[in-house]
Amino acid sequence: MKARTLPLSPLAVTWLGLAAATAVLAQTSGELAKALDARWLTKLPRELRLPLKDEISAFMKWLVEEANFGLFTFTDLTRGIAWLLAQPYELAKGLLVGGFVQGLGDEAVQLLPPLSWAAVIFVVAALGHYAKSLRLAVFVGLCFLYLALFGQWQSAMVTLASILIAVPLGVAGGLLLGIAGYRWPWFDRLLTPVLDLMQTVPVFAYLVPILFLFGFGPVSALVATLVYAMPPMVRITTLALRGVPSEVREFGVMVGCTSRQMTWRIMVPSAMPGLMVGVNQVIMLSLNMVIIASMIGAGGLGYDVLTSLRRLDIGGGLEAGVAIVVLAIALDRLSQAFVKRPPPEHGEGPLSFVMRHPYALTALGVILVTGLLGLVWPFLQSYPAAAQFTTGPFWENLVRSINVNFFDQLEAVKTFMLLNLLIPVKRFLLGVPWPWFILLVTLAGWQLGRWKLALLCLLLSAFILVNGLWEDAMVTLYLCGVSVLIAAAIGIPVGVLAAQNARAGRVIGGVIDTLQTLPSFVYLIPVVMLFRVGDFSAMIAVVLYALAPAVRYTAHGIRSIDPQLIEAGTVSGCTRWQLLWRIKLPLALPEIMLGVNQTIMLALSMLVITALVGTRDLGQEVYVALTKADTGRGIVAGVSVAFIAIIADRLIAAGAARARARLGLVAQGAH
Amino acid sequence: MRAHLKTRLGAGLGAGVALALALGAADTALAEVESKDPIKLTLHDWTGQLITTKLMGSVLTKAGYNVEYVQADYIAQFAGLKTGDLHVAMEIWETTGREAMDEATATGNVENLGETGMQAVEEWWYPAYMKEKCPGLPNWEALNDCAEAFSTPETAPKGRYLGGPVTWGGFDDERVEALELDYEVVHAGTDAALFAELESAYQRQAPVLLWVYAPHWAPIKYEGEWVEFPEYTPECYADASWGSNPDMAYDCAKPRGPIWKVSWAGVKDKWPGAHSAIKAFQVSNEEMGAMVAAVDLDGKDLDAVVADWIAKNEATWSQWVSN
Numbered sequence A: 001m002k003a004r005t006l007p008l009s010p011l012a013v014t015w016l017g018l019a020a021a022t023a024v025l026a027q028t029s030g031e032l033a034k035a036l037d038a039r040w041l042t043k044l045p046r047e048l049r050l051p052l053k054d055e056i057s058a059f060m061k062w063l064v065e066e067a068n069f070g071l072f073t074f075t076d077l078t079r080g081i082a083w084l085l086a087q088p089y090e091l092a093k094g095l096l097v098g099g100f101v102q103g104l105g106d107e108a109v110q111l112l113p114p115l116s117w118a119a120v121i122f123v124v125a126a127l128g129h130y131a132k133s134l135r136l137a138v139f140v141g142l143c144f145l146y147l148a149l150f151g152q153w154q155s156a157m158v159t160l161a162s163i164l165i166a167v168p169l170g171v172a173g174g175l176l177l178g179i180a181g182y183r184w185p186w187f188d189r190l191l192t193p194v195l196d197l198m199q200t201v202p203v204f205a206y207l208v209p210i211l212f213l214f215g216f217g218p219v220s221a222l223v224a225t226l227v228y229a230m231p232p233m234v235r236i237t238t239l240a241l242r243g244v245p246s247e248v249r250e251f252g253v254m255v256g257c258t259s260r261q262m263t264w265r266i267m268v269p270s271a272m273p274g275l276m277v278g279v280n281q282v283i284m285l286s287l288n289m290v291i292i293a294s295m296i297g298a299g300g301l302g303y304d305v306l307t308s309l310r311r312l313d314i315g316g317g318l319e320a321g322v323a324i325v326v327l328a329i330a331l332d333r334l335s336q337a338f339v340k341r342p343p344p345e346h347g348e349g350p351l352s353f354v355m356r357h358p359y360a361l362t363a364l365g366v367i368l369v370t371g372l373l374g375l376v377w378p379f380l381q382s383y384p385a386a387a388q389f390t391t392g393p394f395w396e397n398l399v400r401s402i403n404v405n406f407f408d409q410l411e412a413v414k415t416f417m418l419l420n421l422l423i424p425v426k427r428f429l430l431g432v433p434w435p436w437f438i439l440l441v442t443l444a445g446w447q448l449g450r451w452k453l454a455l456l457c458l459l460l461s462a463f464i465l466v467n468g469l470w471e472d473a474m475v476t477l478y479l480c481g482v483s484v485l486i487a488a489a490i491g492i493p494v495g496v497l498a499a500q501n502a503r504a505g506r507v508i509g510g511v512i513d514t515l516q517t518l519p520s521f522v523y524l525i526p527v528v529m530l531f532r533v534g535d536f537s538a539m540i541a542v543v544l545y546a547l548a549p550a551v552r553y554t555a556h557g558i559r560s561i562d563p564q565l566i567e568a569g570t571v572s573g574c575t576r577w578q579l580l581w582r583i584k585l586p587l588a589l590p591e592i593m594l595g596v597n598q599t600i601m602l603a604l605s606m607l608v609i610t611a612l613v614g615t616r617d618l619g620q621e622v623y624v625a626l627t628k629a630d631t632g633r634g635i636v637a638g639v640s641v642a643f644i645a646i647i648a649d650r651l652i653a654a655g656a657a658r659a660r661a662r663l664g665l666v667a668q669g670a671h
Numbered sequence B: 001m002r003a004h005l006k007t008r009l010g011a012g013l014g015a016g017v018a019l020a021l022a023l024g025a026a027d028t029a030l031a032e033v034e035s036k037d038p039i040k041l042t043l044h045d046w047t048g049q050l051i052t053t054k055l056m057g058s059v060l061t062k063a064g065y066n067v068e069y070v071q072a073d074y075i076a077q078f079a080g081l082k083t084g085d086l087h088v089a090m091e092i093w094e095t096t097g098r099e100a101m102d103e104a105t106a107t108g109n110v111e112n113l114g115e116t117g118m119q120a121v122e123e124w125w126y127p128a129y130m131k132e133k134c135p136g137l138p139n140w141e142a143l144n145d146c147a148e149a150f151s152t153p154e155t156a157p158k159g160r161y162l163g164g165p166v167t168w169g170g171f172d173d174e175r176v177e178a179l180e181l182d183y184e185v186v187h188a189g190t191d192a193a194l195f196a197e198l199e200s201a202y203q204r205q206a207p208v209l210l211w212v213y214a215p216h217w218a219p220i221k222y223e224g225e226w227v228e229f230p231e232y233t234p235e236c237y238a239d240a241s242w243g244s245n246p247d248m249a250y251d252c253a254k255p256r257g258p259i260w261k262v263s264w265a266g267v268k269d270k271w272p273g274a275h276s277a278i279k280a281f282q283v284s285n286e287e288m289g290a291m292v293a294a295v296d297l298d299g300k301d302l303d304a305v306v307a308d309w310i311a312k313n314e315a316t317w318s319q320w321v322s323n
Helices: A010-035 A052-065 A074-098 A117-131 A134-149 A153-183 A185-200 A203-214 A218-229 A231-242 A246-254 A259-270 A272-288 A290-295 A300-310 A314-340 A358-376 A392-431 A434-466 A470-500 A502-517 A520-531 A535-559 A563-571 A576-613 A618-627 A631-670 B047-062 B077-083 B094-106 B140-146 B172-178 B191-204 B234-238 B272-280 B285-296 B302-312 B314-322
Strands: A100-102 A109-112 B039-043 B067-071 B088-093 B110-127 B159-163 B183-187 B210-214 B224-226 B257-264
Touching: A010 A392, A010 A434, A052 A074, A052 A203, A052 A631, A074 A100, A074 A153, A074 A203, A074 A218, A117 A134, A117 A314, A117 A358, A134 A153, A134 A314, A153 A185, A153 A218, A153 A231, A153 A259, A153 A272, A153 A300, A153 A314, A185 A231, A185 A576, A185 A631, A203 A218, A203 A290, A203 A618, A203 A631, A218 A231, A218 A272, A218 A290, A231 A272, A246 A259, A259 A272, A272 A290, A272 A314, A272 A502, A290 A300, A300 A314, A300 A520, A300 B191, A314 A392, A314 A502, A314 A520, A392 A470, A392 A520, A392 A535, A392 B191, A434 A470, A434 A631, A470 A502, A470 A535, A470 A576, A470 A618, A470 A631, A502 A535, A520 A535, A520 A576, A520 B191, A535 A576, A563 A576, A576 A618, A576 A631, A576 B191, A618 A631, B039 B047, B039 B077, B047 B067, B047 B088, B047 B272, B047 B285, B047 B302, B047 B314, B077 B094, B077 B110, B077 B257, B088 B094, B088 B110, B094 B110, B094 B257, B110 B191, B110 B272, B110 B285, B159 B172, B172 B183, B191 B210, B257 B272, B272 B314, B285 B302, B302 B314
Parallel strands: B039 B067, B039 B088, B159 B183, B159 B210
Antiparallel strands: A100 A109, B088 B257, B110 B210, B110 B224, B110 B257
């Protein structure tokens, strides 16, 4: 393999020329607009804007106040659904937290206490043992014990109750939609853009309509969680079903299955491992929603995080945040174990009921015994406050001492970054006239995916323009772009390290998992204390959150390189360094690009949250709309965020596909 | 005045419900009440409001009513109050909720139950140690002399003023222009971010000038003062020629005003006794400030603080229910 010296192709020259022209334009657009008397170059005149947001708001008002199906109104329908959803939720909550009471107010009498903490810990441990091993049982048991020890039990159980409802609904809904998408290709084509939007429109944008329709109840939080957590299940279902070997399908046809039997008896069971990946995703995403759900009244751990941080109780916020992580990890390991669980062996002869259900019966026994003993010894029923821990003061003092002792150094770093990276990029992006920018994006689309992609890029960016959000979009692009750049600069080397060294890989994996499930609020407030309100704080929060995929995909890309190729490199005398630069990184490039793509998606979704520390971008627009309960404004801004995400996604995916095609040739040449 | 929502960290929205049945001490009811249906009081996300609502709830419970607390958003709750999904909201700030409240009462479905006795204050605020660096304070005219002292590397030579979230409104950008202040207005996204910066600056005794409101724990925890701008009058906001700048409005302080109580209009007929008790409810800024501080600064349990007030002020609240 010899080093490729790239003479600049005409194409590269064209793009370099365009970049230079852009740079000049960005500098001079202000004067240019003045000289030509064409202010529309930098700002779209008001008359050309679409009143789309007002129309959406008006439609929403109509839907809530007037829409009628004859016998009942649209609101009746959604309120009915809300009532239906509330029933299992109340049951789960009663079981885990409140117990069951009859009567109201002073007359309320508790009929049954909730499950005691000891019983819940036993049940999850038993699930762990059933699914895999004693080790897992101890692990999940300890996770839940953390919740009790750190005084998070009540809140954690409220959160768990909503997860227990959201996950089965999300899985069932996703499964049905996924199956429909698999059976009818037209449905799949219809569904794909909807799923894209569901995953990229920030949650804040559709909270207002959900509240209007589903009313004041935890059910609204549940619905929002479903919208957010369901799409991966749909996608994975369709994919997993397509991946079922054709022999299995043919076998089904041969034994004369009806199409229903085919789906439920043959296809779904065969696709089970794939489907369980989807289940796992639904669990993780539902837990990601805990904070936002608590803003619309779900209570639980999310509420604790928010109220602690409102009091600037950093330690309290962190402990509640870690409780979410712990819950996520325990549920994740459990669901993973269920995927890998070997199918039960079929013994001979009928077993007695007791022999067939040893776990369920033992758990039931423990629940009864702890429940009864709890009446005598209250500490068994609810974990005693005296035996709870807190590490709160430690964290508080840590942040304080960093703040007092290192603020000047941190300030210097911040000022350097602001002056040399953030502000120039912002000025540059805001300076580029919009017609030129749209032209460039469209050209890039044409370059990578011909007219289809070019048209998509043109239409989506024009949507942002005519809705009067161009400037916000540019600020979004700037914050997101800088953060992605830094996340990639940190994440890719860390990913390489994780792939090269197994032990480092494990540690890095743990850190990355935690960063992704730890609610960003937990670190947002200390970051503000150290770096003040502003773009720099927002950028740090975005980088921390969006780092994970860059690390993961890079590590995965390098690990999955064909070992023969590496051997070929070693044989031909590559040093370790050459091996990395000449073989591993180029071959892992498509994976790394996908990782960067995911980083962009996460960065965009995080921007809405950084609106809470005062950024002035599309995220802020969505957030302002939320606080003013302005449906149209929120949805238009949210869809604009989604469109930026979709443009970035399509361009990078096309780029990665081309890179892969090119590497196919390279790989052949190396043999 | 534009309505701006006090959306605190995370704020937002909300409706939802932490359906906390008031299982309070079951004193014998003072009187037979009109309806045993639960009266739904809304809870928001700041401590003072939680205390006010729990105080009212406890008093109503003592009077024999059933009370239910519902988590709801500050502005979005009006939709529920109009339909009767929700019944009572205990804190609508003149400064932030006036427009939404007027719009709701105009429909006839929501009733204004008068002042809570607390006065909302929102203004530019600085810690006491800044007075050494800027002796002319609290007079606003001193601000320009000290712009340098309040500056940060990004804003220098201008001073930096940390305003509330954009959604709170407040016309600070306009105020800076109208009063020709050499300051840059930076907006925090939430009040958590706002007070995180204050805490950070206070720990280092560093310069900071920001939006603080009361009743809140911050002016209790940190020693400091409000900047004194020319006093607010409605003309100042409406009429450009008023005040020191003949061409611009907003050349004055922010309005101060009462915190109101509102209810669903049906409360009056369904629970007349409760209706008059809520109308009679009064607490002062000082009392509320002390309770907020006990919860947020001393880390006491909110319900315990409320119970303590109820135990010590029986003479006061029994007046409300006896009417």
